[in-house]
Amino acid sequence: MTLSKKATCNSHGQDSSYFLGWEEYEKNPYDQLHNPNGIIQMGLAENQLSFDLLESWLAENPDAASFKRDGQSIFRELALFQDYHGLPAFKNAMVKFMSEIRGNKVKFNPNKLVLTAGATSANETLIFCLAEPGEAVLLPTPYYPGFDRDLKWRTGVEIVPIHCTSSNGYRITGPALEEAYQTAQKRNLKVKGVLVTNPSNPLGITLTRNELNLLVDFIDAKGIHLISDEIYSGTVFDSPSFVSIMEVLVNRNYMNTDVWDRVHIVYSLSKDLGLPGFRVGAIYSNDDMVVAAATKMSSFGLVSSQTQYLLSAMLSDDKFAPNYVVENQKRLKSRHAMLVRGLKSIGISCLKSNAGLFCWVDMRHLLAANTFEAEIDLWKKIVYEVGLNISPGSSCHCDEPGWFRVCFANMSEDTLNQAVQRMKAFLEAGRSVEAGQNQSKSSRRKSFTKWVFRLSFQDRDRER
Amino acid sequence: MAIKSLEQPSSAAVSLSKIAVSDTHGEDSPYFAGWKAYDENPYDESSNPSGVIQMGLAENQVSFDLLEKYLEKNSSDAISSGRVSSFRENALFQDYHGLLSFREAMASFMGQIRGGRVKFDSERFVITAGATAANELLTFILADPGDALLVPTPYYPGFDRDLRWRTGVNIVPIHCDSSNGFEITPAALDSAYSDAESRGLRVRGVLITNPSNPLGATVKRAVLEHVLDFSVRKNIHLVSDEIYSGSAFSDREFVSIAEVLDARGHRDSERCHIVYSLSKDLGLPGFRVGTIYSYNDAVVTTARRMSSFTLISSQTQQLLATMLSDEEFTEGYIETNRERLRRRYRMIVDGLGQAGIECLKGNAGLFCWMNLSPLLKEETVEEELALWECILREVRLNISPGVSCHCAEPGWFRICFANMSEQTLQVALARIHDYVERMRENGDK
Numbered sequence: 001m002t003l004s005k006k007a008t009c010n011s012h013g014q015d016s017s018y019f020l021g022w023e024e025y026e027k028n029p030y031d032q033l034h035n036p037n038g039i040i041q042m043g044l045a046e047n048q049l050s051f052d053l054l055e056s057w058l059a060e061n062p063d064a065a066s067f068k069r070d071g072q073s074i075f076r077e078l079a080l081f082q083d084y085h086g087l088p089a090f091k092n093a094m095v096k097f098m099s100e101i102r103g104n105k106v107k108f109n110p111n112k113l114v115l116t117a118g119a120t121s122a123n124e125t126l127i128f129c130l131a132e133p134g135e136a137v138l139l140p141t142p143y144y145p146g147f148d149r150d151l152k153w154r155t156g157v158e159i160v161p162i163h164c165t166s167s168n169g170y171r172i173t174g175p176a177l178e179e180a181y182q183t184a185q186k187r188n189l190k191v192k193g194v195l196v197t198n199p200s201n202p203l204g205i206t207l208t209r210n211e212l213n214l215l216v217d218f219i220d221a222k223g224i225h226l227i228s229d230e231i232y233s234g235t236v237f238d239s240p241s242f243v244s245i246m247e248v249l250v251n252r253n254y255m256n257t258d259v260w261d262r263v264h265i266v267y268s269l270s271k272d273l274g275l276p277g278f279r280v281g282a283i284y285s286n287d288d289m290v291v292a293a294a295t296k297m298s299s300f301g302l303v304s305s306q307t308q309y310l311l312s313a314m315l316s317d318d319k320f321a322p323n324y325v326v327e328n329q330k331r332l333k334s335r336h337a338m339l340v341r342g343l344k345s346i347g348i349s350c351l352k353s354n355a356g357l358f359c360w361v362d363m364r365h366l367l368a369a370n371t372f373e374a375e376i377d378l379w380k381k382i383v384y385e386v387g388l389n390i391s392p393g394s395s396c397h398c399d400e401p402g403w404f405r406v407c408f409a410n411m412s413e414d415t416l417n418q419a420v421q422r423m424k425a426f427l428e429a430g431r432s433v434e435a436g437q438n439q440s441k442s443s444r445r446k447s448f449t450k451w452v453f454r455l456s457f458q459d460r461d462r463e464r
Numbered sequence: 465m466a467i468k469s470l471e472q473p474s475s476a477a478v479s480l481s482k483i484a485v486s487d488t489h490g491e492d493s494p495y496f497a498g499w500k501a502y503d504e505n506p507y508d509e510s511s512n513p514s515g516v517i518q519m520g521l522a523e524n525q526v527s528f529d530l531l532e533k534y535l536e537k538n539s540s541d542a543i544s545s546g547r548v549s550s551f552r553e554n555a556l557f558q559d560y561h562g563l564l565s566f567r568e569a570m571a572s573f574m575g576q577i578r579g580g581r582v583k584f585d586s587e588r589f590v591i592t593a594g595a596t597a598a599n600e601l602l603t604f605i606l607a608d609p610g611d612a613l614l615v616p617t618p619y620y621p622g623f624d625r626d627l628r629w630r631t632g633v634n635i636v637p638i639h640c641d642s643s644n645g646f647e648i649t650p651a652a653l654d655s656a657y658s659d660a661e662s663r664g665l666r667v668r669g670v671l672i673t674n675p676s677n678p679l680g681a682t683v684k685r686a687v688l689e690h691v692l693d694f695s696v697r698k699n700i701h702l703v704s705d706e707i708y709s710g711s712a713f714s715d716r717e718f719v720s721i722a723e724v725l726d727a728r729g730h731r732d733s734e735r736c737h738i739v740y741s742l743s744k745d746l747g748l749p750g751f752r753v754g755t756i757y758s759y760n761d762a763v764v765t766t767a768r769r770m771s772s773f774t775l776i777s778s779q780t781q782q783l784l785a786t787m788l789s790d791e792e793f794t795e796g797y798i799e800t801n802r803e804r805l806r807r808r809y810r811m812i813v814d815g816l817g818q819a820g821i822e823c824l825k826g827n828a829g830l831f832c833w834m835n836l837s838p839l840l841k842e843e844t845v846e847e848e849l850a851l852w853e854c855i856l857r858e859v860r861l862n863i864s865p866g867v868s869c870h871c872a873e874p875g876w877f878r879i880c881f882a883n884m885s886e887q888t889l890q891v892a893l894a895r896i897h898d899y900v901e902r903m904r905e906n907g908d909k
Contacts, residue, residue, distance in 0.1 A: 001668070001699045001735050007605040007766045051552045058551060065779075067535065075535065076528045081750040082594075082743075117593050117752075118558075121773045128630055129484040133609075149772070154604055154630070276558040277778030279593070293484035296491060297630070300597045304777035305750030 012149050020380070021389045030387070032414060040419045043389040045201065045357045046410035047235070047274035049331040050324065054273070057320050064313035067306070074309070081305040084298050086115040090312035094282060097315045098267060100322055101234045106246040108284060114294040115308070117279040117301035119231050119268035123150045123195075125301070126264055126283055129293045130225050131157045136189035137227075138180045140164050140172050142360075142396035142403070144201045151195070160184040160191070163399055166362075169351065170203055172196070172211045177218045193225030193262075194218065199232040199242065202396050202405035203360045204336075204353035206236055212248040216259065225262045234272030234325055237333035238354035261287040269311065271357060272328070278307045332357070332409060335416070339408040342420035346427055357409040361390075364402030366427075375401040386426045388419055483630055490624035494852060495520065495868035502862045509887065517892045520862040522677065522830045523883035524711065524747040526804040530797050531746070534787060549782070557778040560771050562591035566781040569788035570755055574740060576794055579715040582722040584757060590767040591781070593752040595707050595741035597774040599626045599671070602737055602756060605766050606701045607633045607668035612660045613703075614638050614670045616648045618833075618869035618876070620677045627671070636660040636667070639872050642835070645824060646679055648672070648687050653694045669701030669735075670694070675708040675718065675828030678869050678878035680809075682712055682828050685719045692724060692732060701735045710745030710798055712828035713806035725759065733759035742784065744830060745801070751780045805830070805882060808889070812881045815893035819900045830882040834863075837875025839903060848874040859899045861892055 002008075021043055030038035058065060067075040081087060088110070095108035116122040131137060133156030139147060140162040151159055162180040164170040177194070184191045194215060198207040207215075219226045228245040236242040245263055254260050265284040270276035280303055283294050315321050339359055340350050351360040367374040372394045379392040382404075393403035408416055479485070490496075498520045507515035549557070557563060564586065571584035592598040607613060609632030615623060616638040627635055638656040640646040653670070660667045670691060674683040683691075695702040704721040712718035725733045738757040743749035753776055758764050788794055812832055813823055824833040840847045845867050852865040866876035881889060 001695075001701050003762060003766065004605055004608045004611075004668075006608075007762070012766070012769045046556060048552070048556070051555070054555070055551055073532060075532050076525075079528065079531070079748045079750050080523060080525070082752070117774050117777075118772075124773055129480055132481050149769075154770070154773075270558075275555045277555050279558070279775050279777050289480055289484070293480065296489045296625075299594075299625070300600050300630075301593050301774040302752050304593075304752050304780040306783065307777040307779050310779065 006154060012153055021383050021391075024383050025389045028387075030415065030418075032412075032418075036418075037387065039383065039387045039389055040415060040422075041389050041410065042407045042419060043391045043405070044410050045271065045405075045407050046276065047271055047328070047332075047357050048410050049335060050274060050328040053320075053324050053327060054275075054314075057314060057317070061313060061317070064310045067309070078305045078309050081308075082302065084295050084302060086113070086303070087305060087308040087312060089316065090303075090308040091115070093312045093315035094267075097321055098233075098284075101272070101325060102242065102244045102247065106244055106250065108246075112284055112286060112288075112291050114283040114285075114291060114298055115303045116281040116283060116294075116298050117303060118270065118276070119229065119266050119281040120146065120150050121279075121298075121301040122266045122268070122281040122283045123147070123227070123229065124153075124155065125294050125297045126227055126266065126290075127151050127155045127157050128297060129290055130227075130264075131155065131192040132190075133157065134189070135192045136160045136184045136187075137192060138162050138177070138184065138194045140170075140176075140196060140200075142170075142202055142393055142398035144197060145391075145395045145397075147195075157192075158184075158187075158189055160187070160189060161397055162194070165399055166351070166403070170200075170205070171208065172214060174214055174218070177214065181222065191222065191224055193227060195227040195229065197229040197232070198245070199230075199236060199355035201232060201356060202358060202391065202393075203351060204356035204358055205351065206240060206242050206355050208240070209243055209248065212243060212245055213252075215245070216248060216252065216254070219262060220259045225264065227264050227266060229266040231266065231268040231271050232356050233267070234328070235332055235357060236355040237329040237336060240354065242355070261285075261290075264290060272325070275311075278311070279303060280307065280311060335408050335413070338413065338416055339406065339420070342417070343406075343423070346420070346424045348423070358405050358407040361404045361406050362402065363404055364400070367402045370401055372401045378402075379404070381430075382423075382426075385430075386422050388422065486629075488625065488629045490621065490629070493621055493624075493868045494849065495621040495864050498852075498856055498862040498864065501856050505860075507860070507888065507891075509885075509891075513891075514860065516856070516860045516862055517888060517895075518862050518883065519880045519892060520864045520878070521883050522744065522880050523749065524744055524801070524805070524830050525883050526747075526808060527797065527801045528747060530800060531748075531787075534790075534793055534797075538786065538790075554778050554782050557781075558775065560591075560768050560775060562589060562771075562776065563778065563781040563785055565785035565789065566591070566776075569785045570740070572791065573788045573794055574709070574757075576791070576798060577710045577715065577745070578718070578720050578723065582720065582726050584722070588757050588759065588764055590756040590758070590764060590771050591776045592754040592756060592771050593774040593776055594743065594749070594754040595705065595739050596622065596626050596754070597752075597771075598739045598741070598754040598756045599623070599703075599705065600629075600631065601767055601770050601774065602703055602739065602763075603627045603631045603633050604770065605763055606703070606737075607631065608666075609633065610665070611668045612636045612663075612665040614653070614656045614660065614667060616640050616646075616652075616672060616676075618646070618678055618866055618871035620673060621864070621868045621870075623671075633668075634660075634663075634665055636663070636665065637870055637872075638670070641873055642824070642876075645681070646676075646833075647684065648691060650690050650694065653691065657698060667698065667700055669703060671703040671705065673705040673708070674721070675706075675712055677708060677829060678831060678864065678866075679824055679833045680826035680829035680831050680878075681824060681833075682718045685724065688719060688721055688724050692721070692728075692736075695735055696732050699735075701737065703737050703739060705739040707739065707741045707744050708829045709740070710801065711805055711830060713802055713809065714827070715798075715802070717827050730759065735760070737763060746797075751784070752776060753780060753784060808881045808886075811886070811889060812879070812893065815890070816879075816896065819893070819897040821896070821900065831878050831880040834877045834879050835875060836877055837873070839900070840875050843874045845874050851875075852877070855899070859895050861895060 091110035391405040567586040864878040
């Protein structure tokens with residue numbers, strides 16, 4: 001008895017180069033005390049900087065984690081609560097939090113929010129609602145490798161890239177949008193929408209008002225949807241401040257138009273609050289039919305009521321949530337600066353960024369050749385010789401070889417320094433060696449590279 | 465149930481997907497409509513004694529006190545004693561393998577439920593947010609769009625959504641009827657298979673629920689054997705949804721497919737997959753705890769990857785890992801829960817019996833399969849639905865009509881007994897008694 005095509009194909013994207021990077025890390029994980037020569041994990045976009053704030057809130061508010069409300073047990077109520085409309089108190093707290101992150105320039109209606117088990121589930125669910133198998137969604141490159149699985153695997157939908165390059169700071173342009181659309185047409189793919197991540201993963205930059213306006217114009221003209229994945233919206237630590245697509249629509253008086261109904265936001269607490277384990281994601285849509293369909297689909301990935309309750313208490317605490325966001329951003333800013341400075345001191349520059357948990361690092365000058373093979377060669381060296389697991393741009397479908405995503409918020413300051421020191425040592429030792437690197441074209445290497453290209457992300461489920 | 469597409473608003477430049485607008489989510493069935501009537505007028509002992517009593521919801525509310533006591537005793541201990549990870553570690557844990565301690569606890573719990581007769585390997589568990597997700601996920605893995613799964617009738621109405629909606633897979637019924645207590649016969653299996661073939665559908669597997677929903681009865685060992693033989697003969701998968709396994713009134717009466725496989729030396733195991741959840745046995749539907757246990761390595765690997773779309777909150781995994789690994793607690797819980805369910809069952813069957821209503825002999829689950837065909841004017845689906853509406857309106861009880869479970873014979877209804885207090889159950893029984901009396905008097909005229 002066989003398995004389905006979905007089960008046996010590679011669209012889960014996990015037979016990838018990450019197999020190597022992750023495996024190597026798992027086999028030999030860095031530990032300051034016990035394994036100081038191990039591999040430092042810099043391929044994991046986690047936010048570990050502000051747990052102390054969460055922990056002290058928990059210590060001061062023990063009821064929330066103990067199924068109690070005002071000292072009374074509500075265990076039974078929570079245990080039975082499986083309504084896919086979600087805990088009202090939690091949805092109210094979520095929309096309040098989302099609004100705060102947007103400087104209260106946008107107000108969200110909790111009835112238009114659908115809860116899902118993580119943004120992974122939210123993105124997939126939206127695609128199920130908006131597109132048929134064989135249709136397409138346009139995504140700016142470089143993009144989060146997990147999208148290959150999340151948007152395509154079970155839905156049967158295609159991704160067509162909107163090519164963005166370093167020549168203009170990876171900004172989305174009108175011509176690039178149009179070109180992507182035409183490419184899809186030529187491939188006989190019906191385009192149903194555009195999906196952008198704002199702030200961007202892997203770039204760490206917020207979309208400009210200009211880009212957002214372009215996107216609105218584009219989806220208006222083509223009559224298609226726009227999904228704005230805003231899971232990093234709370235991690236904007238520098239100017240320009242975050243501008244949500246909703247804000248742009250409101251400013252342009254798009255409410256009550258059909259464009260308004262075609263814009264959908266994805267959110268999650270995995271990045272902003274550093275709680276990926278709790279599986280808290282959300283879809284926000286102005287279209288009642290999308291909300292209705294997504295709500296029913298959320299049966300396949302509801303958020304644990306235990307978790308909804310805990311977080312409703314935390315996020316609705318006016319003394320906590322706004323302060324958390326500000327303090328967290330401060331810490332991210334300082335950590336980001338540390339990495340940028342450290343890399344600069346060894347001649348490595350990063351894309352100027354103002355958000356996210358990572359830097360988009362320019363190592364083109366370290367490539368033996370301007371090819372993706374050379375990028376992978378460099379990446380392997382960095383994993384094995386330098387002992388850093390970072391993410392090669394090719395895994396993010398970047399058009400230009402030589403860029404890498406390097407995470408900075410999932411480790412201590414000491415570890416981050418260690419990582420920079422290692423890179424420094426590597427460069428000092430190997431500069432001459434690289435220049436004369438023999439580019440052996442053995443078939444083994446070629447097939448490895450091909451295998452690398454069929455890539456998405458992780459063997460373990462650590463995302464983004 | 466007619467399938468009707470919703471109309472697209474004409475102003476929309478682009479439509480939503482067919483999945484989004486179809487009715488295949490199945491929520492327009494009477495099964496769900498009754499819930500609405502309940503929501504609009506819910507019974508409350510003091511504030512709304514004439515409201516609708518919810519008897520269409522298979523929840524287990526009889527053993528919460530045991531859980532609450534446990535939590536009271538154990539909440540602060542666990543973290544301070546270092547037996548569980550810190551908040552930070554737990555909050556970061558999103559590994560789709562699932563918390564090892566949680567998987568080990570599930571293996572232990574499931575073993576206990578089966579009287580220690582089989583052991584489960586913690587490495588074969590895949591975690592999902594509820595059995596709803598587990599069943600859909602398995603369907604994505606075992607079948608392609610357009611293929612078919614064979615499911616014995618009557619079956620849980622939610623399967624129409626879980627197995628078909630987003631997967632595009634068909635359900636072909638294995639017809640069972642009251643002539644033999646709704647048992648699955650070899651002839652019915654063959655007939656269903658031919659049915660599928662004649663419709664040009666490729667059969668990929670059989671999905672049984674054991675103990676059965678809505679029958680409230682365990683599947684006999686002999687039946688499991690021939691369902692397994694059938695699966696082997698046709699070279700298809702066998703999914704055994706055992707979410708009510710801990711709700712069998714006695715552990716001796718429940719035979720898991722795991723035991724049958726074990727007895728065969730695991731010769732035929734690679735095609736078998738078990739679905740489990742804590743929503744029924746522990747009464748925790750809100751926590752979204754489901755698992756797939758597969759004897760097939762490729763299925764385990766793929767299911768794990770797919771579970772990214774539906775992981776269990778690590779906070780919840782942690783809580784349950786602690787609770788379910790406390791074997792003294794779980795043993796006591798399982799036994800007490802069984803006793804209480806058995807007692808409830810007796811209460812409702814006796815009460816219904818006094819009103820002259822017979823039920824299928826049951827030995828598990830949170831409901832009875834009630835035969836109201838003597839009350840039908842004609843044995844048709846229309847009359848069954850008319851009776852259902854009448855019971856909802858006049859008797860103010862929400863029960864589930866057999867047609868919503870795809871039962872081949874009109875007149876059968878599922879009635880739940882574990883989601884209310886004993887007093888409320890007595891009120892419901894009194895209402896039924898009065899109604900039947902009234903009907904009889906009217907009939908005698």
